[in-house]
Amino acid sequence: MTDPQHFVEIRHAQKSYGKFEVLKDISLTVERGQIVAIIGPSGSGKSTLLRAINDLDPLTGGEIWLDGVQVNKKLPHRQYEKHINAMRQHVGMVFQHFNLFPHLTVRENVTMAPKLLKGISEDEANKLAEEQLNHVGMIERIDYYPSQLSGGQKQRVAIARALAMRPKLMLFDEATSALDPELVEEVNQVMKTLAEEHMTMIIVTHEMDFAASVCDRVLFMDQGVVVEEGPPEKVFRNPDQERTREFLRKHLEGAK
Amino acid sequence: MGLDFSVVPGWLDTILLGGLWTIAITLSAAVLSFVGGILFAVIALYAPWIVRQPFRLFAWLFMGTPLLLQLFLIYFGLIQIGINLPAFVAGVIGLGLHFAVYNSELIQTAIVAVDKGQMEAARTLGLSRSQALRKVVVPQAVRDVIPPIGNNMIALLKDSALVSVIGVGELTLSAQLAIGRTYRPFEFYLVAAVCYYIINLGMEAVLRRIERRTALSR
Ligand SMILES: Nc1ncnc2c1ncn2[C@@H]1O[C@H](COP(=O)(O)OP(=O)(O)OP(=O)(O)O)[C@@H](O)[C@H]1O
Ligand SMILES: [Mg+2]
Numbered sequence: 001m002t003d004p005q006h007f008v009e010i011r012h013a014q015k016s017y018g019k020f021e022v023l024k025d026i027s028l029t030v031e032r033g034q035i036v037a038i039i040g041p042s043g044s045g046k047s048t049l050l051r052a053i054n055d056l057d058p059l060t061g062g063e064i065w066l067d068g069v070q071v072n073k074k075l076p077h078r079q080y081e082k083h084i085n086a087m088r089q090h091v092g093m094v095f096q097h098f099n100l101f102p103h104l105t106v107r108e109n110v111t112m113a114p115k116l117l118k119g120i121s122e123d124e125a126n127k128l129a130e131e132q133l134n135h136v137g138m139i140e141r142i143d144y145y146p147s148q149l150s151g152g153q154k155q156r157v158a159i160a161r162a163l164a165m166r167p168k169l170m171l172f173d174e175a176t177s178a179l180d181p182e183l184v185e186e187v188n189q190v191m192k193t194l195a196e197e198h199m200t201m202i203i204v205t206h207e208m209d210f211a212a213s214v215c216d217r218v219l220f221m222d223q224g225v226v227v228e229e230g231p232p233e234k235v236f237r238n239p240d241q242e243r244t245r246e247f248l249r250k251h252l253e254g255a256k
Numbered sequence: 257m258g259l260d261f262s263v264v265p266g267w268l269d270t271i272l273l274g275g276l277w278t279i280a281i282t283l284s285a286a287v288l289s290f291v292g293g294i295l296f297a298v299i300a301l302y303a304p305w306i307v308r309q310p311f312r313l314f315a316w317l318f319m320g321t322p323l324l325l326q327l328f329l330i331y332f333g334l335i336q337i338g339i340n341l342p343a344f345v346a347g348v349i350g351l352g353l354h355f356a357v358y359n360s361e362l363i364q365t366a367i368v369a370v371d372k373g374q375m376e377a378a379r380t381l382g383l384s385r386s387q388a389l390r391k392v393v394v395p396q397a398v399r400d401v402i403p404p405i406g407n408n409m410i411a412l413l414k415d416s417a418l419v420s421v422i423g424v425g426e427l428t429l430s431a432q433l434a435i436g437r438t439y440r441p442f443e444f445y446l447v448a449a450v451c452y453y454i455i456n457l458g459m460e461a462v463l464r465r466i467e468r469r470t471a472l473s474r
Contacts, residue, residue: 054380056376056379056380081384081385085382085383085384086382088379088380088381088382089381089382091380092380093377093380095373095376095377097373099371099373099374099376099377100377101374101377101378101392101396102396102473102474103392103395103396103399103470103473104473112381112391113378113381113382113383116383116387116391117381117382117383145472145473147472147473147474148472158377161381162380162381165381165382
């Protein structure tokens, strides 16, 4: 196939569990610094697609490219493990349920991977932790354990942990869905800051207002296909597809 | 013949020395059973088939046969193939491996029960599977089984009396020595029992402290 022309390229992504096809020939490109939101009903394959990008759920067909390198390239097992571990260092991921390491302090959560994988010194690690935790407004809690934090604080630490690897791309899988409503804004604020710094991001979300305010492009997925894609004004205000309209209508009703 | 505890003080240093040996053998075997338990759990869950199968036989041997027999086997049996271990070392190995197998069962269950999101988060950061196990999954599993492992350690203390049969001069053997000279079994077994109880209390205090210390990290 041809060399990639885009920062992130997903080519004909296909994923099946047995006979059940979760992703059906999805192609998608993201430019450096762009922010793409993925919306769609439950079970449409949003998480599966996102998790395929760093090979957490490997595709059964198609290619993923990041910054000129194929993520899911065919290699013998050992080599592939090395390759994928290296690739994942460039892709930060934020989960719905935070997945902070409960046995480590906030500081250790942030510094564990850089210390282990980049061999930085204790001093550098501490500087890095302070820098990243300042960034997400969590410096006061640097020596707390995750069990001592609110959901919003946990998620901000999880973002700092991902950023500490200095990723080229950040993936968010419903980063605010598990939060109490009053805690959503503080996490959204952090994501907006990242947007202003031109971090490339792919965001799976149920929050249409947030998607509309930070994203360059919105993808509407349903039943494993991209039904519609375009700038948020277009997809949210004036979608071409009936399925998109119906989803947005239902979603608005649900929100009320 | 009534009870007469006046013979006890004369043997106190023997009994106390026995108590120290009991503490020494219990601590050494506890460390071995803890480290071995983690190692065995990881082998049982993740080693290739060729390692896992013989290992399961080994684990079955240790769980399915009497500890006393295992001690005999390690101390007397190994001499036949030219391995002549000091009684203390044989005792530590026997007790340690025996309880390592039990600890390993606990830790295996706990490893499997650690939230899958933990491994995923670690892998997402770029850690290899073994790094993720070492830094993220196993520490949490171990933390989760501190109370039942503590119970095993207390069972280990009690079973350490068995090593008296291969001649380690620990508490039970010291009591027997005193009884052999004084013909006062009740008094000395009672004194030994009190000593075990005191060591037991000490171990429980340490365990509670560890549990309190790890309370935040859940
Ligand atoms: N391990 C699996 N085995 C079988 N089916 C799976 C597996 N993981 C996901 N699926 C199925 O794949 C489909 C897509 O799941 P996915 O989690 O990607 O949806 P989603 O769009 O993220 O939904 P939600 O909004 O609820 O998070 C669902 O029908 C789900 O049941
Ligand atoms: Mg999902």
